[in-house]
Amino acid sequence: MVGPLLKGLKITFSHLFKPAFTVKYPYEKIEVAPRWRGKHVLRVDEEGREKCCYCGLCEAVCPANAIRIYGEEAPLEKSDVGKIAVIYEIDYRRCIFCGYCEEACPRGAIELTTFYELAEPEREKLLQTKETLLEKR
């Protein structure tokens, strides 16, 4: 009866000196997989024009109704097909990071990045507009 008890003590004592698995999160970060589904980005083409042509497929496919999109006609220097999304909002209070918007997009205009630190002190700030979503060139 005493033998197993001592064995248990030995095991826990040996673990006292083993290196910890803890990642000290705010100071250290784990590298996420390249396919990680994090914050969205709206891509632009080589000439700096937005790829999005306001087809509305992402809004239609979004199962959480997190995307609001509204578009208008635009000159060719702003869009190669003559249409552009004037309003593009993603509500991160609703988004479930399923990635359907990326799958549905015919022009590769919206992609999910590996950025995952989306916490905000105010809920309103989670409603993100084109200003923060658009790819910076």
Next chain:
Amino acid sequence: MVMWIAVTVVKLLIYFAILMLFVAYGTLAERKVAGHIQDRLGPYHCGPHGVLQPLADGLKLFFKEDIVASEADKFLYFLAPALAVVPPLLVLGIIPIGESITIAGKTIPLPIANINVAVLYFLGVTSLSVYAIMLGGWSGNSKYPLLGGLRSAAQFISYELVLGLSIIGVVMLVGSFNLVDIVKYQKDMWLFIKQPVAFVAYMVAAIAELNRAPFDLPEAESELVGGYHTEYSSMKFALFFLGEYANMVVSSAIATALFLGGWYAPCSFLSFIPGPVWFLLKTFALFFFMLWIRWTYPRLRYDQLMGMCWKYLIPITLFNILGTGLVVILKAGGV
């Protein structure tokens, strides 16, 4: 006379400060040991390696909302947390941390009260702490704390017997209830070599009395929410915690005096280190042992707990008393 009172007050303050420091860093040690045993780090953020964590915890508990259960028996509800802290502080008075020191030509005895019934006083005072748990469980007027309190009462009464019986072996060998005499008796050989059974029984009973895992049925989280302190919050909750850790420290200190040679160094060539340092080191070793036990063993079932006490520990300690008595009589020259 005035001098004597002043010295005693100073000693009280110093010992109280040591105990509180021990308790504060005991909580940190608990979390650090738990963390490292589970291959984690434990508290890490406050100060280097989390050394300021106890201060942060204390501050947090002070500023938390103090909720009083509306159906509670107010008087007992407020009395119980205070009762939890008082017994270990009372025991503090008899702990023989060293023999005496000489300051400015005057010899000052180090124990606050060198009384000749110290062991009985210890047993009597520590058994008071069951009231804190029972009243705390009862007064909240809620079912889980009540169950925790009742379990605690049964557990406490059973293990109090083992605690007393295990100490009797020591008392028989030394022939005194005075803790200073008991420590002096161990100058050449520590008593846990002569009384190994009593030492093990004492440690088991002490852990059971402190409601520590694997005997923490009064606060079994998985079945009783928080146990007896479910209805407490803020500083009242902290007092229960303080009481538990202070009790751990005090029990370890008494075990050090009874079995581990008190302030004496383990080998004579190490005796240049002052006695109180040895005493605190040994106390901390036993304290660590309690943490180690907690993070190793799973919780016992309630009937196993009671069975272990009445079926095994009490007969074993009784036989230990018989054997010790035989040896004492034979050594004294036979019947």
